[in-house]
Amino acid sequence: MSETPAIPQPGFNWWRVAAPLLIGLLVLGGWEWLVRAREIPPYILPGPVLIAETLWRDWGSLSVSLGVTLRITFLALLLAASLGLILAVLFAQSPVIEMSLFPYAVILQVTPIVAIAPLIIIWVDDVTLSLLICAWIVAFFPILSNTTVGLNSADHNLLDLMRLYRASRWQVLWRLRLPAAMPFFLSGLRISGGLALIGAIVAEFVAGTGGRASGLAYRILESGYQLQIPRMFAALVLVSVTGIAIFMALSLLSHLLLRRWHESAMARP
Amino acid sequence: MATAGPPVVSLREVAKRYATGTLAVQGVDLAIREGDFLALLGPSGCGKSTLLRLIAGLAEPSAGLVSRPDGDGIGFVFQEPTLMPWATAEANVALPLELKGNPRREARARAREWLGRVGLAGFERAYPRALSGGMKMRVSIARALVTQPRLLLLDEPFAALDEITRFRLNNDLLELWQRERFTVVFVTHSVFESVYLAHRIVVMAARPGRIAEEIAVTSPYPRDEAFRTSADYAAHCREVSQALTRAMAA
Numbered sequence: 345m346s347e348t349p350a351i352p353q354p355g356f357n358w359w360r361v362a363a364p365l366l367i368g369l370l371v372l373g374g375w376e377w378l379v380r381a382r383e384i385p386p387y388i389l390p391g392p393v394l395i396a397e398t399l400w401r402d403w404g405s406l407s408v409s410l411g412v413t414l415r416i417t418f419l420a421l422l423l424a425a426s427l428g429l430i431l432a433v434l435f436a437q438s439p440v441i442e443m444s445l446f447p448y449a450v451i452l453q454v455t456p457i458v459a460i461a462p463l464i465i466i467w468v469d470d471v472t473l474s475l476l477i478c479a480w481i482v483a484f485f486p487i488l489s490n491t492t493v494g495l496n497s498a499d500h501n502l503l504d505l506m507r508l509y510r511a512s513r514w515q516v517l518w519r520l521r522l523p524a525a526m527p528f529f530l531s532g533l534r535i536s537g538g539l540a541l542i543g544a545i546v547a548e549f550v551a552g553t554g555g556r557a558s559g560l561a562y563r564i565l566e567s568g569y570q571l572q573i574p575r576m577f578a579a580l581v582l583v584s585v586t587g588i589a590i591f592m593a594l595s596l597l598s599h600l601l602l603r604r605w606h607e608s609a610m611a612r613p
Numbered sequence: 614m615a616t617a618g619p620p621v622v623s624l625r626e627v628a629k630r631y632a633t634g635t636l637a638v639q640g641v642d643l644a645i646r647e648g649d650f651l652a653l654l655g656p657s658g659c660g661k662s663t664l665l666r667l668i669a670g671l672a673e674p675s676a677g678l679v680s681r682p683d684g685d686g687i688g689f690v691f692q693e694p695t696l697m698p699w700a701t702a703e704a705n706v707a708l709p710l711e712l713k714g715n716p717r718r719e720a721r722a723r724a725r726e727w728l729g730r731v732g733l734a735g736f737e738r739a740y741p742r743a744l745s746g747g748m749k750m751r752v753s754i755a756r757a758l759v760t761q762p763r764l765l766l767l768d769e770p771f772a773a774l775d776e777i778t779r780f781r782l783n784n785d786l787l788e789l790w791q792r793e794r795f796t797v798v799f800v801t802h803s804v805f806e807s808v809y810l811a812h813r814i815v816v817m818a819a820r821p822g823r824i825a826e827e828i829a830v831t832s833p834y835p836r837d838e839a840f841r842t843s844a845d846y847a848a849h850c851r852e853v854s855q856a857l858t859r860a861m862a863a
Contacts, residue, residue, distance in 0.1 A: 505695065508671065509713070
């Protein structure tokens with residue numbers, strides 16, 4: 345029984361940070377040593393030090409590309425989150441709408457984005473808009489499907505209680521279904537954050553082969569053509585770091601919103 | 614304290630058949646009078662929860678008539694505490710008032726008052742996750758009573774609690790009932806609990822669910838721990854046990 349939640353929380357476990365960091369340093373050190381010892385040319389495999397130097401030297405152009413990719417990713421995520429949520433609410437209000445539209449959402453999800461991206465880029469004249477559409481298509485589904493499940497998973501007894509007090513449809517949605525769906529929505533959002541980035545990068549690749557984009561993927565392509573492999577790696581590092589940062593930011597958001605009530609965000613004594 | 618006030622709830626020839634074809638209850642005639650403390654006692658599957666839902670208006674009878682207090686005259690306590698995990702104890706209790714459109718401040722003030730009355734002063738800001746099983750059930754009772762209903766319906770509310778907590782909540786419920794003068798229908802499968810609490814025990818039989826017998830527990834209120842060990846209590850328990858055995862054999 346937990347009459348009082350006063351059990352002291354265990355101190356922050358530094359090993360959770362230190363252990364992976366140590367592994368990372370070891371791998372990077374080994375990599376650098378291998379490159380130097382075997383005298384591998386940089387156009388085959390650059391060492392981490394060279395990659396870091398390139399990142400520093402080319403930060404001017406790389407940061408501009410990072411900005412372009414980030415903007416697409418965030419706009420796509422924002423659109424996916426809001427449209428996914430709105431559509432999920434519509435689905436929850438009317439089974440007819442859900443039955444008629446859900447299959448199309450699935451089709452949108454299972455069609456590989458690489459296959460439709462060229463079409464979208466041809467049809468939509470504005471490059472930014474076409475990239476945004478591609479990234480949105482990829483990011484949209486997890487939010488829609490998760491939130492739909494969440495809205496329907498409200499406690500049946502609480503639904504009965506709402507009926508007993510003659511709550512309106514709106515009250516049931518606002519006070520019961522939406523809060524119940526929150527953990528589902530947030531876990532969808534975490535998946536979609538990564539997917540939005542992947543969608544943006546893939547679309548940039550497709551657009552980049554036509555020389556029409558300026559994001560990180562385009563830098564990777566460009567560097568590949570020019571055999572500037574250290575620069576290619578530098579852009580790759582930025583993509584990975586962005587992905588990790590998005591995931592961590594969304595996890596933090598989820599933790600902050602759920603920590604008081606949801607099992608998934610509770611510290612276990 | 615057995616009263617013979619006007620009926621708050623009356624059921625006439627009530628039957629309920631579910632969509633699956635199961636006949637949950639049949640031919641139920643029952644009048645529940647103002648101030649009653651009535652226990653519905655029976656084995657699981659005898660339709661006592663169904664009967665309670667019919668009284669609450671959460672289910673419609675397939676045949677017969679149910680008349681009940683309208684508006685917010687009913688409070689309901691489920692088998693589980695059924696609290697919103699994302700809301701504080703205070704917000705959970707204030708829910709029925711806020712649904713009716715009462716101003717938030719007023720609703721919250723009333724909710725705090727009721728939390729005090731069920732012995733939870735100081736836990737207004739606690740989330741359900743941080744409360745014990747018994748405390749959660751107290752919040753649930755406060756929520757059911759915050760609208761000051763004429764009729765309180767409880768569906769095996771203390772079945773999942775340990776005995777010590779259950780005894781304490783039994784006493785507190787009796788005390789609230791004597792103070793606030795509402796009418797209670799209490800579903801239970803415990804002979805001992807029904808005799809301790811109620812002055813009318815309706816024994817139910819299963820397949821199809823129906824009323825087998827009605828027994829009056831004439832022992833006076835207030836009842837306390839001394840009553841639990843009295844010969845009077847034991848005699849009533851024996852009588853009700855025998856009625857239950859007959860109902861189960863029928």
